[in-house]
Amino acid sequence: MHDGDYTQLPHDRLADLRRALLYRYGAVAARNLRLDMSRGKPGRDQLDLSSGLLDCLTKDDYMSRNGIDCRNYGGLDGLAEMKEIFADILSVEPSEVIVGGNSSLNMMFDNIASNMSHGVRDQVPWQKQGKVRFICPVPGYDRHFAICDYFHIEMIPVPMTPEGPDMDEVERLVAGDGMIKGMWCVPVFSNPDGCVYSEETVLRLANMRPKAADFRLYWDNAYRIHHFEGELRPLPNIIRECEKAGNPHMPLEFFSFSKISFSGAAVSAVVSSASNCEFILKRLSVQTVGPDKLNMLRHARFFKNAAGVYRHMEKMAVLVRAKFDCLDGVLRENLGGKGIAAWNNPGGGYFVSFDTLPGCAKRVYDLCKNAGVALTAAGATYPYGRDPNDSNIRLAPTYPETDELRQAAEVFCLAVELASAEKLLGGFNG
């Protein structure tokens, strides 16, 4: 059955279509599926690529190259060998890197917590200055938004363009409002829309003139080396560009091995100016006697250097591309030419950003849920879970096995078709 563009169908044809779709949906729902496209979790095949991490240390191998017994306390800023790998990947100096635990999200949370309660570099704590606001490019990452929400930081959505956040709007906002203290950026394969910021966008961000002297750019470079299609277009280095622009302390760059090695047991890092790092270490020295250096040593042994990481990511790319191709294939096959859906087909990252007809995303989410297919909640890609068009859904194809992914994607397509038919008929109960 191919019906062309649904939006052009007469009412009776649509009604027939809806009946047929409902019938198919009923059959699918009865199958009690349990499929999951909700989170950016790597599949088992991806994790297997790092299985060498599990046994790369031996009983006698626990000393770092600087003679640190990694089993004992200490080493607040991380092992030199891991700092070097992070620095090489991000084209910065090892002295600009602090290596953390298994969660870069935690480093972001902590930096914001610190700025709220203790201020940026001993300036007035954000929380004492009034209602703090952050610029949130949309669609965006729900966990970034959750941190803002937790600290009662008001989120100001700014639309994404194919070049990155709408910079006219961003520049206007930061220059005019001294309570705008931060901005979230996922510059490479942005979550969820897969956008890679243009060179111009990066340079304009680095050269911003925020009204707030304590404005901070949260540069979550989680997918920096996660291209699976061709070469990655080189991006200006945010740390260096901010320096050149006279904003040396503005950016905090975050990176993580969570989607390189083991998502639950990787290492993360924050990169910033030397004096920002000092402030971070001052807080860290109160928080902990030191990070897990053995896990850093494991990573250093397994990957050896940045080149080792890149070779690893080439293998990773093959696996991830297969999942994206599978998803894209099912979407094209089932929804192509029907006028009810738009989606990207990114060359990297973890997500497909999918747009339904306005007003259909929640319905699609519910239909999928009832049929046993978990999606990221509709609206999650917007601050406060409020998608003004109720149309954006983030699809995460990596976690399911390919067979399961195909099934899940087919259920999803059916849900999109059904929700669209209902919508075009004038309501879900129409």
Place this chain on the structure above:
Amino acid sequence: MHDGDYTQLPHDRLADLRRALLYRYGAVAARNLRLDMSRGKPGRDQLDLSSGLLDCLTKDDYMSRNGIDCRNYGGLDGLAEMKEIFADILSVEPSEVIVGGNSSLNMMFDNIASNMSHGVRDQVPWQKQGKVRFICPVPGYDRHFAICDYFHIEMIPVPMTPEGPDMDEVERLVAGDGMIKGMWCVPVFSNPDGCVYSEETVLRLANMRPKAADFRLYWDNAYRIHHFEGELRPLPNIIRECEKAGNPHMPLEFFSFSKISFSGAAVSAVVSSASNCEFILKRLSVQTVGPDKLNMLRHARFFKNAAGVYRHMEKMAVLVRAKFDCLDGVLRENLGGKGIAAWNNPGGGYFVSFDTLPGCAKRVYDLCKNAGVALTAAGATYPYGRDPNDSNIRLAPTYPETDELRQAAEVFCLAVELASAEKLLGGFNG
């Protein structure tokens, strides 16, 4: 040379003594020693006991008993097998345990940060109520004090007695002052004085009637199973006793494997009422996508169960006791009967609490430092680093090898003798 009680010596004998000690000190200082009794760090021999942790997982061993792939994201409250081990050791239910990363200090920091900014169980944030105060038994743990200091929490010192904190004083304080929001306790082998709280002390703590409804008892049970001399006197269970007393949400108990397995790469836990745990997990869900479950699995594989941990700690006891015996021997030999020093000889824990004559601790610290022996800073065992008597020094004998420990202890004794002679002569330059 044995001179009996220095405090009874006539001035000229003291002057001769000081000259002789200065001469010996000069010779020691010229040796350029680099010895360290400053921190409670395990020695290499202690770490070697856990070397099996380094290779106990294999490429195919990453699933938890509940079928969780420990390599992937998730599992915010920790692996069931580790919750069980913590619960068995602390005689609580696994559902009352949240397993964290490698630092229980971080869990304490985070709980206080949370209460400051978000309040205890959705009550008014501490920071919005005025100047927050904590009861700090003294001498106590400098890192506890550093957390208070960081959050501008006023520290109220309460003296330790051989039974634990002076409970008359504690009860009076918490009942009278609604801004007293917390109290630090190290109930077993208290840092640094090695005190084990009496049953009466624990029961009185559990039955406190704090004026502040959002008062919290920070029960840092770091040395719960770190006895190296005989059996540990059983202590009432703080979680159960607080429950019985109608204070179910008051205690937060912290425990860590940092001084059981690898100090830098262990697992920690917080234990509290089910609904406290819910609040902690709510914050955790914003902070991270989950803890390092592989390291939990390593610990579960290596120790197997609580009995395995106890067997391990029996071996540990032999090593730690040797260090304490060595230190105590040197102290007795060099300082016994001279009337210038008092110290404890605890049956467990990590520290010897040493008291000089009033006004000598800083001088001893400096003399040791100049001779290449690192001590915990004099005053560190008191809030704000202010020891009113300038007499307490925390000695940590575990980290150095036995030979080094003996050397360090001998230098320390010489410094104590010299500082005492100077003091008794009426001043350092007398």
